[in-house]
Amino acid sequence: MTQEHLIRPPHELVQQWVSLACENEGYETWQDLATEAARWGADQELDACCEWLKGTAHVGIDFELINARRPKPLSLKKVAYDALDTYIYGNPDPKDKERTYNAIRRALESLPD
Numbered sequence: 001m002t003q004e005h006l007i008r009p010p011h012e013l014v015q016q017w018v019s020l021a022c023e024n025e026g027y028e029t030w031q032d033l034a035t036e037a038a039r040w041g042a043d044q045e046l047d048a049c050c051e052w053l054k055g056t057a058h059v060g061i062d063f064e065l066i067n068a069r070r071p072k073p074l075s076l077k078k079v080a081y082d083a084l085d086t087y088i089y090g091n092p093d094p095k096d097k098e099r100t101y102n103a104i105r106r107a108l109e110s111l112p113d
Contacts, residue, residue, distance in 0.1 A: 007044045009037065046070065080107030 050062035083103035
């Protein structure tokens with residue numbers, strides 16, 4: 001006897017994903033579909049865990065869990081500072097030099113003239 005998994009995407013959402021994948025054939029499209037489905041499932045699990053944690057004695061632990069598992073991306077300013085520090089003080093990997101350069105360039109381009 002198998003137990004049905006509790007996290008199951010709605011039929012409409014699955015239809016939407018499959019429809020998009022069929023419109024744009026190719027491996028990358030199917031990879032994107034799998035990634036989107038995995039993210040959706042992970043978000044459902046995180047929401048369920050946070051809901052469960054709300055019943056614990058530690059107030060705000062659900063927000064701590066969300067911040068730990070879904071951190072906000074670094075600001076462009078922070079990325080550029082980190083890249084500059086790596087470039088000046090560190091020894092950036094030759095493969096990483098382009099990423100470092102691009103991070104600093106994007107930050108400079110975002111500044112008003």
